Amino acid sequence: MQISDTEENYIKAIFALQMQEQGEVSTNRLSGHLLNRAASVTDMLKRLSEKKLIHYEKYKGVSLSAKGYRLAVNIVRKHRLWEVFLKEKLHFKWDEVHDIAEQLEHIQSEELVSRLDKYLGYPKFDPHGDPIPDKDGLMQKNQAIALARVDRKGNYRIARVTDHSRPFLNYITELGLKIGDLVRVEEVNAYDASCKLKTADGQTIFLSQKAGTNILVEQRR
Amino acid sequence: MQISDTEENYIKAIFALQMQEQGEVSTNRLSGHLLNRAASVTDMLKRLSEKKLIHYEKYKGVSLSAKGYRLAVNIVRKHRLWEVFLKEKLHFKWDEVHDIAEQLEHIQSEELVSRLDKYLGYPKFDPHGDPIPDKDGLMQKNQAIALARVDRKGNYRIARVTDHSRPFLNYITELGLKIGDLVRVEEVNAYDASCKLKTADGQTIFLSQKAGTNILVEQRR
DNA sequence: AAAAATATTTAGACTAACCTAAATCAAGGC
DNA sequence: GCCTTGATTTAGGTTAGTCTAAATATTTTT
Numbered sequence: 001m002q003i004s005d006t007e008e009n010y011i012k013a014i015f016a017l018q019m020q021e022q023g024e025v026s027t028n029r030l031s032g033h034l035l036n037r038a039a040s041v042t043d044m045l046k047r048l049s050e051k052k053l054i055h056y057e058k059y060k061g062v063s064l065s066a067k068g069y070r071l072a073v074n075i076v077r078k079h080r081l082w083e084v085f086l087k088e089k090l091h092f093k094w095d096e097v098h099d100i101a102e103q104l105e106h107i108q109s110e111e112l113v114s115r116l117d118k119y120l121g122y123p124k125f126d127p128h129g130d131p132i133p134d135k136d137g138l139m140q141k142n143q144a145i146a147l148a149r150v151d152r153k154g155n156y157r158i159a160r161v162t163d164h165s166r167p168f169l170n171y172i173t174e175l176g177l178k179i180g181d182l183v184r185v186e187e188v189n190a191y192d193a194s195c196k197l198k199t200a201d202g203q204t205i206f207l208s209q210k211a212g213t214n215i216l217v218e219q220r221r
Numbered sequence: 222m223q224i225s226d227t228e229e230n231y232i233k234a235i236f237a238l239q240m241q242e243q244g245e246v247s248t249n250r251l252s253g254h255l256l257n258r259a260a261s262v263t264d265m266l267k268r269l270s271e272k273k274l275i276h277y278e279k280y281k282g283v284s285l286s287a288k289g290y291r292l293a294v295n296i297v298r299k300h301r302l303w304e305v306f307l308k309e310k311l312h313f314k315w316d317e318v319h320d321i322a323e324q325l326e327h328i329q330s331e332e333l334v335s336r337l338d339k340y341l342g343y344p345k346f347d348p349h350g351d352p353i354p355d356k357d358g359l360m361q362k363n364q365a366i367a368l369a370r371v372d373r374k375g376n377y378r379i380a381r382v383t384d385h386s387r388p389f390l391n392y393i394t395e396l397g398l399k400i401g402d403l404v405r406v407e408e409v410n411a412y413d414a415s416c417k418l419k420t421a422d423g424q425t426i427f428l429s430q431k432a433g434t435n436i437l438v439e440q441r442r
Numbered sequence: 443a444a445a446a447a448t449a450t451t452t453a454g455a456c457t458a459a460c461c462t463a464a465a466t467c468a469a470g471g472c
Numbered sequence: 473g474c475c476t477t478g479a480t481t482t483a484g485g486t487t488a489g490t491c492t493a494a495a496t497a498t499t500t501t502t
Contacts, residue, residue: 004458004459006459006460026479026480027480027481028480036459036460036461037460037461037462038479039460039463039480039481039482039483040459040460040461041480042482043459043460043481044458044460047458047459058481059467059468059480059481086333090333090337090340092332092336100330103328103329107321107325108324109320109321109324111313111317112307112311112321115311115312115313116311119310119311225488225489227489227490247449248450249448249449257489257490257491258490258491258492259450260450260451260453260490260491260492260493261489261490261491262450263450263451263452264488264490265488265489265490268488268489279450279451279497280449280450280451280496280497280498
């Protein structure tokens with residue numbers, strides 16, 4: 001079946017919203033996320049429903065069908081593999097890869113994806129630390145937690161960022177933080193969830209709750 | 222200015238036809254090349270003309286403006302660079318690269334193209350031997366001639382193929398011929414332009430005029 | 443140079459993907 | 473249980489890109 005780039009973007013959006021909340025995704029949430037009017041969203045939901053990509057009942061919200069889920073995971077897989085390619089092979093900075101991968105993720109060729117995967121050495125995570133689904137849609141579940149929610153001082157590894165925007169990525173890059181870095185959490189403020197870190201090279205960094213929410217870490221030893 | 226993939230494909234088609242004939246390109250030629258009806262082509266020509274990408278006068282045919290020409294060359298550049306990537310890095314066979322490059326050529330990012338070019342080592346030719354325009358649109362003019370037009374026996378280097386179709390590429394691959402191979406032309410028949418070659422490894426090959434027309438060679442010493 | 447054949451354009455219609463404005467449904471407060 | 477409010481859908485319109493059929497321009501033939 002023929003699925004357009006636009007339709008793929010809707011499927012991807014439903015997937016993303018379904019991940020961060022649970023239950024059905026509302027028309028208005030999609031409208032906000034895609035920056036389209038609610039009426040346009042309703043239009044598209046009807047079409048996606050005809051194609052059996054989603055479960056949709058008027059006024060009841062929407063969820064991905066098995067078929068839609070497989071499609072969504074495949075798009076995410078392509079997006080993240082291309083991000084790795086752009087970062088590791090073409091040496092783009094991690095704040096530049098998202099927009100280009102947004103276009104590349106729609107290229108249609110299973111063979112291309114599979115060869116790219118091999119070429120990159122079957123990476124498990126993209127440059128932001130997001131897990132890359134394998135060809136069967138399975139991905140590593142890393143149980144990293146947000147810095148702002150760390151409840152025990154100690155050593156942690158920066159595993160993932162959940163904000164992919166340029167301003168955020170530039171900010172933490174300037175602070176000298178990147179995926180894989182080891183840091184010591186010296187304090188997480190009980191009142192405003194701001195935190196104080198010490199990096200491997202001895203620098204002390206203060207982060208707001210807002211920044212700390214978007215940096216996920218894994219405990220070390 | 223915003224230019225769609227479809228518009229880009231029209232520009233590319235006009236460019237291709239302008240290369241192989243001279244003078245203005247007719248609506249019908251474009252219709253045949255793009256597999257769209259002539260009426261649809263007329264429609265599009267009006268739009269491309271508004272955007273100053275082509276010179277178009279009713280019933281008089283069409284040619285690229287300076288702006289359209291620059292765009293066309295850039296699309297060709299992207300197409301051929303991606304073909305090199307697919308062949309050299311992902312090890313696709315040369316008959317598989319065209320269709321995927323057809324999609325990749327529309328990815329919008331000057332930075333991506335320039336980094337890809339560098340990553341590939343600034344290649345001058347694609348896997349079919351077609352010259353790759355550099356960032357300023359300049360490309361190597363190889364003065365290879367068709368095998369079927371060779372008028373002197375001797376040693377030649379296979380420089381380029383002008384048919385990119387799977388059947389043709391598979392056929393000559395089966396014969397054991399590829400870009401860069403050295404061959405001795407033993408005879409070009411004066412009556413039907415079929416020819417007889419000897420390859421470096423001693424094999425003798427007969428080619429029809431049709432095949433000989435699509436294989437371009439350069440004389441050696 | 444007029445007629446016939448061919449090429450091209452115009453007219454009108456269709457689909458995908460969007461929009462605005464109006465109508466309708468659903469949920470919580472009273 | 474009704475009513476107000478906000479969410480959602482319907483109705484009707486737009487643009488890009490396609491189509492068919494009809495009209496018109498150009499070219500070729502005689």
